[in-house]
Amino acid sequence: MAQSTRERYRVDPVRTRRRAWPFPLNIYQSAVGRKWVMALTGIGLVGFALIHMVGNLHVYEGPARMYEYAETLRTLGGGLVPKSFVLWLMRLGLTGMFALHLHAAITLKDMSRHSSDNAGLMSGAKKYAGGRDHIAATYASRTMRWTGPIIALYLLFHLADLTWGWWLGPDFIRGDPYHNVATSLSSLPVAILYVVANAALALHIFHGAWSIFQSLGVNNPRYNHLRRGLAAGIAGLILIGNLSFPILTQTGLISEDNRACPINDSDGLVCLAEEAEGH
Amino acid sequence: MSDTISVTVKVWRQNGPDSPGGFETHPQQISIDASFLEMLDLLNEQLNDRGEEPIVFESDCREGICGTCGVMINGRAHGPQKATATCQLHMREFADGDEIVIEPFRAAGFPVIRDLAVDRSPLDHIIESGGYISVGSGAAPDANLTPVPKDAAEQAFDAAACIGCGACVAACPNSAAQLFTSAKVGHMALLPQGQPERWSRTEAMVDVMETYFGSCTNHGECHEACPKEISLDFIAYLNRDYVRAKVKNRALSGQR
Ligand code: HEM
Ligand code: SF4
Ligand code: FES
Numbered sequence: 001m002a003q004s005t006r007e008r009y010r011v012d013p014v015r016t017r018r019r020a021w022p023f024p025l026n027i028y029q030s031a032v033g034r035k036w037v038m039a040l041t042g043i044g045l046v047g048f049a050l051i052h053m054v055g056n057l058h059v060y061e062g063p064a065r066m067y068e069y070a071e072t073l074r075t076l077g078g079g080l081v082p083k084s085f086v087l088w089l090m091r092l093g094l095t096g097m098f099a100l101h102l103h104a105a106i107t108l109k110d111m112s113r114h115s116s117d118n119a120g121l122m123s124g125a126k127k128y129a130g131g132r133d134h135i136a137a138t139y140a141s142r143t144m145r146w147t148g149p150i151i152a153l154y155l156l157f158h159l160a161d162l163t164w165g166w167w168l169g170p171d172f173i174r175g176d177p178y179h180n181v182a183t184s185l186s187s188l189p190v191a192i193l194y195v196v197a198n199a200a201l202a203l204h205i206f207h208g209a210w211s212i213f214q215s216l217g218v219n220n221p222r223y224n225h226l227r228r229g230l231a232a233g234i235a236g237l238i239l240i241g242n243l244s245f246p247i248l249t250q251t252g253l254i255s256e257d258n259r260a261c262p263i264n265d266s267d268g269l270v271c272l273a274e275e276a277e278g279h
Numbered sequence: 280m281s282d283t284i285s286v287t288v289k290v291w292r293q294n295g296p297d298s299p300g301g302f303e304t305h306p307q308q309i310s311i312d313a314s315f316l317e318m319l320d321l322l323n324e325q326l327n328d329r330g331e332e333p334i335v336f337e338s339d340c341r342e343g344i345c346g347t348c349g350v351m352i353n354g355r356a357h358g359p360q361k362a363t364a365t366c367q368l369h370m371r372e373f374a375d376g377d378e379i380v381i382e383p384f385r386a387a388g389f390p391v392i393r394d395l396a397v398d399r400s401p402l403d404h405i406i407e408s409g410g411y412i413s414v415g416s417g418a419a420p421d422a423n424l425t426p427v428p429k430d431a432a433e434q435a436f437d438a439a440a441c442i443g444c445g446a447c448v449a450a451c452p453n454s455a456a457q458l459f460t461s462a463k464v465g466h467m468a469l470l471p472q473g474q475p476e477r478w479s480r481t482e483a484m485v486d487v488m489e490t491y492f493g494s495c496t497n498h499g500e501c502h503e504a505c506p507k508e509i510s511l512d513f514i515a516y517l518n519r520d521y522v523r524a525k526v527k528n529r530a531l532s533g534q535r
Contacts, residue, residue, distance in 0.1 A: 010400060030486065032518050111489075112494050114387060116385075128351050136500050214514060217517070
């Protein structure tokens with residue numbers, strides 16, 4: 001019977017399998033393996049987001065401590081390596097993780113789109129006329145492909161804003177992050193942009209951090225009930241920390257009114273260094 | 280005396296895989312004690328009497344074990360009642376005056392044969408790729424020759440409850456077949472008898488799955504749609520086993 005059914009019904013595959021790449025690249029060829037890569041890079045990116053947020057809390061200790069924190073990042077590795085070497089390694093790693101995460105996201109989404117061809121009344125999206133009430137899918141899980149690109153665009157804006165200083169112009173002082181943050185976030189539109197983008201980030205992490213467990217098969221019925229809470233906790237922590245910066249700048253808590261050191265990239269930085277020493 | 284309700288049935292009609300298809304509306308008076316499929320049977324008799332084409336839908340066991348009957352009812356696979364296949368759904372789940380929208384399970388891997396009947400043979404291809412025993416293996420072994428831990432047996436049984444209906448694929452926004460495949464892989468991977476081919480089987484079944492279906496993003500809609508409430512835990516096991524299969528030294532897998 002199996003024979004005749006096979007002859008009569010054979011649905012054409014939606015995609016053909018390509019020749020296998022050598023191990024371990026072949027893992028990335030499969031969707032399941034690619035989700036592993038998404039999850040592993042996701043762990044790296046969530047870790048980054050968390051550490052980045054915690055590090056930025058130095059801004060509440062004033063310009064000198066913030067200066068010192070930035071300087072610490074540049075001198076990680078101590079005298080063993082050239083200055084900024086470890087920092088550049090981390091940047092390289094982050095860029096690589098971003099690239100992989102993005103590539104996996106785009107290709108997997110594409111795969112799902114093809115698998116849903118003809119699956120909607122309207123072309124493209126899968127949709128039932130009877131209405132789909134999403135029972136289990138959360139708002140966060142359904143918007144991953146929107147929050148993702150929002151984060152990507154925000155990231156570019158954020159780098160141009162506070163790393164490259166593209167539009168702060170002469171107001172941007174390399175090596176004085178407190179000043180740069182206070183200046184940039186004192187603009188209301190910029191502050192709003194940071195709030196919106198970080199809300200997107202938190203949504204992304206809320207689903208992502210839970211999803212990691214499933215994608216990697218980290219599953220133990222004894223602890224599974226903790227996974228949602230953990231994801232919400234991490235997302236919430238990053239959200240609260242990151243939102244505090246634009247909001248408290250707008251309300252005036254982060255400001256340069258009582259600043260001791262001059263604002264420039266010569267004696268200003270020397271003054272900050274000395275103040276940090278004095279602590 | 281049984282109560283009767285009036286409902287409006289809005290049903291998908293499509294002549295073949297490549298025809299456009301569209302909705303047809305039929306008012307129905309029906310006893311709340313009728314099953315959902317009996318309601319469709321009665322509707323078909325009316326259509327027959329009027330000389331119209333009856334609605335094509337699939338069913339076989341009508342007791343929730345064969346997996347042929349699934350349709351989308353008001354946007355939910357197998358309708359509103361949890362853990363219930365379409366054939367076990369009764370009209371008492373609906374209220375007087377309801378509109379009931381009935382559509383086929385949709386996915387690129389499930390082309391419509393006609394009306395509500397879709398071709399779910401890609402699920403069979405996944406099973407086929409798992410392999411089967413076609414050699415004479417002698418007399419049946421003694422029942423208790425291979426000890427199975429009770430917990431593993433129960434878990435495997437939970438996975439084996441999958442009836443292959445395809446509701447998980449239909450409900451999945453990505454049209455992924457992860458829940459089905461993980462149930463089929465899982466019920467064998469958990470038992471001692473399934474160990475010899477555990478890694479090659481997992482690899483083969485996932486590879487075929489991915490030629491037809493989408494990529495799972497862990498929404499969890501499949502579990503809600505599943506008439507047998509297959510657990511998402513099996514998807515996690517599948518994802519883990521697949522990558523383990525890739526890195527495993529097969530010559531040593533007997534020795535874990
Ligand atoms: C470059 C911008 C980004 C894009 C376009 C993007 C896109 C995506 C998409 C489409 C998914 C899959 C959604 C799903 O499985 O439901 C995903 C998963 C995920 N993303 Fe992102 N993302 C980006 C940045 C980030 C960042 C900055 C983080 C961390 C802070 C992050 C953490 C995660 C995690 C943890 C997952 C879950 C991985 C898994 O399912 O195993 N993503 N991302
Ligand atoms: S896992 Fe559930 S929904 Fe999917 S085919 Fe099996 S019984 Fe149907
Ligand atoms: S007809 Fe067999 S499961 Fe519904």
